[in-house]
Amino acid sequence: MSAFLTSPLWGPASLVIGVLFTIFVAWWFTRARTHLYYGMPLVTPLLNVSPAVRERLILLVDQVPLDHPHHIEVELISRGPRDITRDDFQQEAISFDVGAAVIDVIGQPRVAPTSAQAPRVTYSGNTISVEKCLISRRERISVSLLVDGANPQLTRKSAHLANVYVDPFTENPPPMGPWRKAARWVGGIAIGYNVLGAVIATFVPEIAGRGSPLVRVGAALIVGWLGLAALAAVLRRTLERIPT
Structure with a gap:
């Protein structure tokens, strides 16, 4: 040698x-594909009390009672050699099912780095949709939601992106x-x-x-x-x- x-x-x-x-x-x-990871790292029940106390409490939002209110946070994290552009979206939005009725989006979506532009997020029933936008490489998008459901769980509903792998994560993807x-x-x-x-x-x-x-x-x-x-x-x- x-x-x-x-x-x-x-x-x-x-x-x-x-x-x-x-x-x-x-x-x-x-040729290497960019990854877009999605997950729900935060699931917080808002009425985490004993059953006896729970029966006597009523949480109203816009005069509508909630049976199992939760504060959840959905995160999208981009990793890869390039940005995800609007042209990569094969539909007008990417959609995810949170496993509970979405009552409202809490505040504006947060992005990191802060110089990135926050996407527009809409909701209907159990589904949230992130509309076409530029997602820079290594960008993190966090969406806070108020939902009503016993067991919120995040699944991909319609997330088709050209040359991008869309995968779930249970913990934040390590750098x-x-x-x-x-x-x-x-x-x-x-x-x-x-x-x-x-x-x-x-x-x-x-x-x-x-x-x-x-x-x-x-x-x-x-x-x-x-x-x-x-x-x-x-x-x-x-x-x-x-x-x-």
Whole structure:
């Protein structure tokens, strides 16, 4: 292995590897789909008292009594390499069933980062709808609702987005871990360094001789990148198997 990494053949080989990986990375980022996660992290009963007391309490909203009032919060979280645009919406809105009658939307939807534009949210029966809008990558949309139902649960009703995976979450999707970030950075540096080194070595072959710093650094970056990528994959699989 060490003989190959210090061989003069590493210059042309690194050029081929760099070009192939550059093509793969470009393909991945143009084809990789964005994810839109949806969930209901907050479900709070408003009459959480003993049955004896509950029978003597009446909660009225606009003169209408509520049997099982809850304050819930629905969240949409975007993750991926690009924004979700209005053109990605295959219908006028994406809809979700909250498993209880929606009485009202509490305030305006909250977005993070705050520079993003809050979408328009409507409701009918058990359904809330988020109308066409721009959802930037890594944006979080939070909608507070007053509902009436014994067991609110969030399900997707009609959420068709082009080139976007729409998936539920039970807990907030974790941000990219430090090992995955490091692997991406080292991978980009390794590809760029080896491609540049191979190009330079083509015109100045004497700097790509056996044991030259160009060859050693390029080989070390490639090995480091593969090692970090493998470590990140192992850690991710391990954490996924740990019960929460």
